[in-house]
Amino acid sequence: MTQLIVSENPVLRVPPAAPATAAAYFAASLAFHADVSDVAAGLRTEDPGFVVVDSRNTASWDQGHVPGAIHLPTAQIPQLADEFLDRAVPVVVYCWGPGCNGATRAAHALATLGYQVKEMLGGMEYWIREGFAYETHEGSTQPEADPLTAPVGTDDCGC
Numbered sequence: 001m002t003q004l005i006v007s008e009n010p011v012l013r014v015p016p017a018a019p020a021t022a023a024a025y026f027a028a029s030l031a032f033h034a035d036v037s038d039v040a041a042g043l044r045t046e047d048p049g050f051v052v053v054d055s056r057n058t059a060s061w062d063q064g065h066v067p068g069a070i071h072l073p074t075a076q077i078p079q080l081a082d083e084f085l086d087r088a089v090p091v092v093v094y095c096w097g098p099g100c101n102g103a104t105r106a107a108h109a110l111a112t113l114g115y116q117v118k119e120m121l122g123g124m125e126y127w128i129r130e131g132f133a134y135e136t137h138e139g140s141t142q143p144e145a146d147p148l149t150a151p152v153g154t155d156d157c158g159c
Contacts, residue, residue, distance in 0.1 A: 031118075033121050034118045036132065037156075039127075043066075043068060049090065050091065050092050051070060051090075051091055053085070054070070054071050054095075055073060055077075056073065056095055060096065060124075065124070065135055066135075067135050070085070072084055074105050077106060077110060081113055082113075085115060087114055087116075092119075092120050094119070094123045094124060096123050097123040097124060129143075129146040130146070130150040131150055
């Protein structure tokens, strides 16, 4: 059990978890999440081994979506998931961004239905901010990467 310690340093008011506890926590986090750079890298391969689901509404989808994503709004997952998805293929879901828990709700709905699922951290916001192409009904758009969120001159941050 973590004990409260007396410290002027707000970071250490609650001490770090024991290494084994931290390792278990972070391993679990990696089982539930993927970042946009890893999703983009996976999609560039011949067989990524997963499908991407955009859980936003139609108006949001029309503003732009990850190329190749399946549009499956969260509210329609119980009725339509089996029509568009294969339970044998892992699903990566996304919504708007880190201030939105729509992808979390979609991931929960899919997991409840028996799908293997991960949430794409950062959502559409960070997909665009990191400079990955997105599609609209007018075609593909390639934004400039925001240098505060992505490395300049490469799509590999080395992490």
